[in-house]
Amino acid sequence: MIELKNVSVTFEKEDRMVRAVSDVNLQIQAGEIFGIVGYSGAGKSTLVRTINLLQRPSVGEVIINGIDLTQLSAPDLRKARKKIGMIFQHFNLMNSRTVAENVAFPLKGTKLSSADKETKVYELLDKVGIKDKAQVYPDQLSGGQKQRVAIARALATDPTILLCDEATSALDPKTTQSILNLLRQLNEELQLTIIMITHDMNVVKNLCHRVAVMAQGQVIEENSILKIFTQPQKTLTQEFINMATHFDWDYELVLKKMQEANALKDYKIARFSFVGQEVTEPFIAQLAKDYQVHCNILYGNIEALRGSFVGNLLVTIQAEEANWTRALSFLEKHEVNVEILTAGEDAKWMD
């Protein structure tokens, strides 16, 4: 388990202090894939670099499996760091060395014989799917292949934790997907704990079990993927989710169409979001039948989130106030989240 306790990092920048990380407390379980999202400058890289003490916290503790890394002697810290691999956006490979030499690099100074090192390097390259590139130089590889080499290199010391700083940000969507598949496979096969910094909620959605949202050095929200996507607490979190689901964009478009048709004033417009089995339950039909609440679906999408489904519906609502109130508690009971988006100025609730 990784525990960050009251971690702050302060930098001195032209006679002023920049608080890059501000009093962060996080617990990340062994075997978990944990996402960190936030805008540029939020402190994501700085925070993640404290986990292997590439960045020493100004204040706080970094406890890995019960040991506070900040208290270790230099040799013990070197040993502890071998259990934490890291990959980056721009791969950071050594261009004057072959793929095999890049992957072998962290094995320098270990007790392994040259033959064992070579076996290990080929096993690692096989695992990440580029054994045939062993003798090639990095500049002959695509971005996705380079990241595979970087992953193999990061795994050379048999780490239990892999830190990924924007590891897919320089890749196209298809290559991103293949790297995410590889990371998921490594997580499952090796029980590797993965910490994934990204701007992209799609990456989080496809890969992570839990996610923390950072702003101005702080973790402002943290939850399971399902909870974050269905019950975001902070506006910033909602912004990130909307980017991934295109909900904002679609919503604007639908709204514009309704405005043009002068239909906006007649309805309340709401967003229903729901999870899992609710997707298959015909609750819209039930609203009409049992509660006389008439919903018209304007737009809908269903997202797959690590085995669960999350639905978003944009609906118009017509109902008598009392029926709507009863319907709301029905929806709440079925864990359908309701957000009223426009009240419809002259929304006569039902004629």
Ligand SMILES: Nc1ncnc2c1ncn2[C@@H]1O[C@H](COP(=O)(O)OP(=O)(O)OP(=O)(O)O)[C@@H](O)[C@H]1O
């Ligand atoms: N070595 C440093 N010296 C001074 N200031 C720094 C240093 N590293 C980071 N900062 C500052 O700390 C803040 C957080 O930076 P950080 O790189 O952690 O953000 P980030 O969330 O990773 O951003 P990005 O998404 O752009 O990578 C920024 O204001 C940055 O300018």
Ligand SMILES: [Mg+2]
């Ligand atoms: Mg960064």
